[in-house]
Amino acid sequence: MPTTQQKAPGSELTPVKFSRLTRRGVLLGLSVSQLVSAGIGGLTLLASFYGGAGMLLAYTAPVWLLAVAFTWVPVAGRPLVEWLPVASWWLWRSTGGQLLYRRRIVQPRPTGSLALPGDMARLREHLDPETGACMIHDPRQATLTVACEVTHPAFVLLDPGEQERRVTGWGRVLATVCRSGRIATLQILERTLPDSGTGLAEWWAEHGTDDGTWAASNYAELIERAGPAGERHSTTLSLSLNMKLAARQIRTAGGGVCGAAAVLRQEMATLTAALRSADLTPTAWLDPGQIAVILRSAYDPAVAATLERHGQLGGELATAGPVAVTETWNNLRTDSARHSVLWVSEWPRSMVYPGFLAPVLLSTGIQRSVSLIYTPMRSDQAARDIRKKKVEHISDAAQRARMGQIEDASQTAEFHDVLQQEADLTAGHGVLRVSGLISISAPTLDELDAAIAAIEQSAIQASCETRKLVGQQAVAFTAAALPLCRTV
Numbered sequence: 001m002p003t004t005q006q007k008a009p010g011s012e013l014t015p016v017k018f019s020r021l022t023r024r025g026v027l028l029g030l031s032v033s034q035l036v037s038a039g040i041g042g043l044t045l046l047a048s049f050y051g052g053a054g055m056l057l058a059y060t061a062p063v064w065l066l067a068v069a070f071t072w073v074p075v076a077g078r079p080l081v082e083w084l085p086v087a088s089w090w091l092w093r094s095t096g097g098q099l100l101y102r103r104r105i106v107q108p109r110p111t112g113s114l115a116l117p118g119d120m121a122r123l124r125e126h127l128d129p130e131t132g133a134c135m136i137h138d139p140r141q142a143t144l145t146v147a148c149e150v151t152h153p154a155f156v157l158l159d160p161g162e163q164e165r166r167v168t169g170w171g172r173v174l175a176t177v178c179r180s181g182r183i184a185t186l187q188i189l190e191r192t193l194p195d196s197g198t199g200l201a202e203w204w205a206e207h208g209t210d211d212g213t214w215a216a217s218n219y220a221e222l223i224e225r226a227g228p229a230g231e232r233h234s235t236t237l238s239l240s241l242n243m244k245l246a247a248r249q250i251r252t253a254g255g256g257v258c259g260a261a262a263v264l265r266q267e268m269a270t271l272t273a274a275l276r277s278a279d280l281t282p283t284a285w286l287d288p289g290q291i292a293v294i295l296r297s298a299y300d301p302a303v304a305a306t307l308e309r310h311g312q313l314g315g316e317l318a319t320a321g322p323v324a325v326t327e328t329w330n331n332l333r334t335d336s337a338r339h340s341v342l343w344v345s346e347w348p349r350s351m352v353y354p355g356f357l358a359p360v361l362l363s364t365g366i367q368r369s370v371s372l373i374y375t376p377m378r379s380d381q382a383a384r385d386i387r388k389k390k391v392e393h394i395s396d397a398a399q400r401a402r403m404g405q406i407e408d409a410s411q412t413a414e415f416h417d418v419l420q421q422e423a424d425l426t427a428g429h430g431v432l433r434v435s436g437l438i439s440i441s442a443p444t445l446d447e448l449d450a451a452i453a454a455i456e457q458s459a460i461q462a463s464c465e466t467r468k469l470v471g472q473q474a475v476a477f478t479a480a481a482l483p484l485c486r487t488v
Contacts, residue, residue, distance in 0.1 A: 013160045013167075013354060018347035019417040020410070034071045037081045041067025077467070086471040090329070099474075101325035115321035116295070118474055123484070125288060125317055128261050133285035134317070135264065136484055137257055143184050144260045146268060147238040147291065147483040151281045156358055167354045169278030176274045178376045178430025180267060182249070184242035185485040186376070190235045190361060191369035193297065194305045231364070236294070237282065239264070239271060240485035289315030291483070296320045298481040301367055301441050302336035325474065331448065332473040337367075337441045338448045341476035342455065343488075344436030346465035349413075359461040360438065366451045367441045369481045375433040382421075382431040389418045437480035437488070438466065 030038065041064040048057040048064075070081040093099055101117035109115055114123045114136070126135040126144070136145045155163060177186050210216050241264045243250060253259035268285065275282045286294075292315050297304035299322035326333040331340040348356060361370060377385070393415045397407065425431055440455055442448035452468075459466045469476040472488065479486040 013164050015351035015353050017351050018349070019421065020346075020349060020414050030071070031079070031082070033081045033084070034079055037067050037071045041065075041071070090471045099327040101322070103321070103323045109318060114295075114317055115319060116478075117322065117325050118478070120478060120484070120486075124257075126257050126261060127288060128265070128285075131265060131268070131285055132287055133268070134288040134291050135257075135261055136291075137260075141184075142243040143240045143485065144243060144257065144264050145185075145238055145240040145485045146264060146285055147236050148272075148285045149283045149290075150235045150237050150275065151283065152235070152279075155355055156362070163354060166279055169280075173271070173274045173278050173280075174374065174432060175430050176270060177374065178432060180270070180376070181378055182242055182246040182263065183239065183267065183376055184245075185238075185240040185487065186374040187238040187240075187483060187485045188235065188372040188374075189238065189369060189481075189483045190233065190371075191481070192231050192367055193234055193308070194231055194301070194367070231367075233361075236286070236483045237271075237275075238483040238485045239267060241267060286483075288317050292317045292320035294483060298369070299325075300335040300337070302443075327474045329470050330468065330473070331445070332477050337443055338445055339439055339441045339473070339477050339481070340448055340452055341469050341473055341480045342438040342440070342452070342459075342466040343469050343476070344438070344459070344464050345467045347434075347436070348463035350463065352463055356462050357464075359458040360455065360464075363454060363458050366454060368451070368455060369439040369441075371437045371439070371480045373435040373437070373479065373485070373487060375435075375487075377431045377433065379425065379430075382425055386418060386422045386425065390415075390422070393418065435487070436464075437469075437476060439477055439480035441481075 044060050044067065045057075045064045048060045070084075071079060073080045075083060098118075103115065112125045114120065114125060116123065119140075122138065122140055124137045124139065126137050127133075128135055128146075133146050133148075137143075138145070155166070158166070174186075177183050208216070208219070210220060241260060243260050246260070246263050249263045250256075250259040253262035272282050293307050295317075297307060322334045324333075324335060331338050333339075357370070393411070396411070397415075400407065421431060438455060438459075440448065440451045442451050456466055469488065475486075476488050478484065479488050
C-alpha cells in the first residue's frame with residue numbers, strides 16, 4: 001500500500017520504497033482460516049482424551065492429523081487450508097460447466113450488452129452523447145468505467161531531472177484520484193501489440209523521398225518487409241466511478257446511468273487536466289469501436305494487426321468478444337492464443353528508482369499486458385485501517401514477549417511501514433492499494449511456457465516477485481488484459 005508522495009523536483013532521481021505485503025496473522029502469526037483449522041484439530045484431540053483416549057484417539061486421528069496438515073503444511077508458499085476456497089470454487093465451476101464458453105451465434109444478445117464470457121456478460125454499454133466516450137456499466141458492482149489512450153515519451157531516455165519532475169507530476173495525478181472520494185478504481189494498462197507497419201508506411205509517404213534511387217528503393221522495401229514484423233506499445237488509462245459513493249451527486253444530475261455519466265464527466269475533466277499537468281498526453285476518450293478492437297485483440301491476438309490495418313473492421317462491441325474460451329488450472333485458451341496471468345506478489349523491498357519495471361515493460365518478442373490497478377482509500381477509512389494495524393502489531397508484540405518469542409525482522413519492518421503510512425496520511429498525502437498483474441499470450445503452450453519464464457526472469461531483475469494465479473485464470477485475464485477496471 002504505497003503512498004502518493006509529492007516531492008520538489010530536483011536534478012537527481014529520488015529512490016522510493018514500497019510497503020511490504022503483510023504476512024501477519026490474527027494470533028501468533030496464524031490467519032483466521034489457520035486458527036479455525038487448528039481449533040477443529042485441537043477440539044477433536046481434546047475430546048478424544050476426555051472420551052477415553054486409546055482407540056478413540058486412533059479413530060479420530062485422521063481428523064486432527066488433517067487439521068495439523070491443513071494448518072501448517074505449506075503448498076506453493078501458502079498454508080494448505082488457504083487453498084481450500086480456491087480449490088472448492090474451481091471444483092464447483094468445473095462440475096457446473098463454467099470453465100467452457102462458446103459463442104451462441106444464432107441466439108441474439110440484449111441490446112447494448114458486451115459479448116464477453118463469465119460474469120462480464122452483465123456489462124452494459126452506454127454511449128455518452130457529450131464526449132462520444134463509451135462508458136461500461138456494471139449493474140452488480142455499481143460502477144461506470146471509461147478509458148482513454150495516453151501517449152508519453154520514453155521514460156528511460158529522459159535525463160534524471162526530467163524523470164524526477166515527471167514522477168512528481170504523476171504523484172499529483174494519484175493524489176487527485178485519492179481526493180475525489182468517488183473513484184472506485186484507476187487502471188493503467190500497458191500492452192504490446194503486433195505492429196501492422198502502417199505507422200512506418202505513413203511516415204515514409206509523408207517524409208520520405210521516393211525518387212527511384214537505389215537507397216530509396218531499398219528503404220521502401222525494408223519498411224514493407226520489417227514493418228509488420230515489429231511490435232508497438234500502447235498505454236490506456238481507465239477510470240471507474242463508484243456509483244454508490246456518488247449516489248447523491250447522481251440523483252442531483254438526474255439519476256440513473258445518465259446521471260452517473262454526468263458525474264463521471266466531471267472526474268474525466270479533472271483527470272485530463274491532471275494528466276496534462278504531468279506532461280502526459282491523453283487522447284480522446286475511447287469510443288465503442290476502439291474498445292471493441294482492444295477486446296477483440298486481447299482474445300484473438302492473431303487478428304490484432306489486421307484490425308489495426310483496416311480501421312473499419314472489428315468496431316462492434318456486440319461481436320468483440322471471443323468465440324471460444326477454455327479455462328484450465330494454469331492457463332486460459334481463447335480463439336487464437338493461450339494466456340497465463342502472473343500476480344506481482346511482492347514489490348521491491350529495498351529502495352529503488354522510478355523506472356525499475358523497465359526489464360518487464362521493455363521485454364521484446366513477448367506479447368504481454370501489464371496492468372496496475374489502483375484502489376484509492378478515503379482518508380477516514382485509511383486512518384481506521386492504519387490504527388487497526390498498529391493495535392494488532394502492538395498486541396502481537398506483547399503476546400510474543402509474554403511467550404518469550406524473539407521479534408522477527410520482517411514484522412518490525414511491516415510495523416515501520418505502517419508508521420510511515422500514518423505519517424504520510426497525516427501530511428496530507430493519499431493512500432492507495434496497488435495490484436500488479438501481467439498477462440502473457442502465445443500461440444502454443446510451449447511458447448507460452450518460454451514467455452512466462454522470460455517474464456519471471458525480467459521480474460527478478462526488477463526486484464519483484466511474481467506468482468501464477470492458478471485456479472482463477474479467466475477472472476485474472478479480464479483484470480490484466482482488458483481496460484475495464486476489473487479486479488481479482
